[in-house]
Amino acid sequence: MVKIVALLGDYWHDADEAKAGLEAAIECLGNKNVTLYYITHEEVSKVLDEKPDLFINAKMDQLNPKDERVYTWLTDELDKKIVHYVEDGGNVLAWHAGSAGYDPNSNYIQMLRGYFDYHPPGLQDVTYMLKENEKSGENTFSFSDEQYFVKCDTANTEVDLWSTGVDGDSIAGWKHFYGKGRVCSFTPAHTKDGMLNENVSRLLAEKIHWMISKIDR
Template sequence: MKSTVYIIRDDYNHPKEVIDPVMEKVFDAERWEVILTDRARDLIETEATVDLAMFFTNGRPEGETNMTPEEQGQIVRKVRNGMGIMFIHAGLVLIEPDSPFYLELNSGRFVEHSPHHVEVTNNPAISFKHPIIEGIEPFVAIDEHYYCQVDTTRTDVILFGTSRHVTAAAGWAHQVGTGKVAALTPGHNPEALGHPQMIQLMKNGADWAARRS
């Protein structure tokens, strides 16, 4: 039986033309039913079972407002009931510090990024093992280096990104209710998002969050 993944992507700076070809490498069509959309509200409106949601943007297409705290809360409840969720790069943007997405779900949020694209070295954590970083080697890509606020009392940092500017958390993961949450900060451009190690990170993260072995 296939698992269903909703992929929320496509905005001016992160177009579907960059993201969709990479998703074809991440999700095997024999194992996954992939639904592509630019609307986060599709997750709220669907009555079908969703095994995994992946946010590559904030999911607010032109003409729509940001999700309200109440709408965010509906997605939080889906995760508590077993839906996995992943936030990749710009999916971490526009998460407010007092929002359900930060306080109850992701435990991380975008604050700032490097002024220019820089060389970023992504290093898996070595202090403990986690399925998302299993088999992952350090990798370097020219990227927009994200700096995030991460509440490490509520999540495990599994990846670090180092540029000439700073070393910052580049990935974290935890459980909320019966659902699993993961975040990865790399992936602004085709080089970073399409790096073989980044693809493997997303594969590992999807399998872990959707409870696939």
């Protein structure tokens, strides 16, 4: 049995909407041997001790971004623990907000080799491309979304998804091996409709499959 744990939801992102999107992707995966558990940020450390097959992080670091004094959930201890988990053979998928608001110098972001930089205000018509600069055709799809603009160490990861919108072009997905484990970042999508887009579900399922394929049984 493959155990997947997911940390979803924050001030800007509704956990129930993310659950719907993730469960659609798991269904698209078509693997009856997958069990999915939802956890809180307080449970991350204990759960990683249990060595799940995949940890999906779809939560930004700031717990209260609008307050004068902002608190974050990724402690120095957890920052190191997540990286050690992957080095020892665990897998981490940073989905949408899972790369947002973190210290670029943290061990976690250094492991991801990329992070959220900014997005234009509101929702835009965003086209996602499976091949760079192929802005129309069978390898593209479009919907209303937050277009994440990211910083990415492209020389040390495999970019496999790009985005384009009225504000320009960006990278939208990448993956690589890290130690004995695997790491993946996937930026779509912000809304429930976007997460339930069949193309997003299919691609998210492909990411999950890649990450668990070495232990899938």
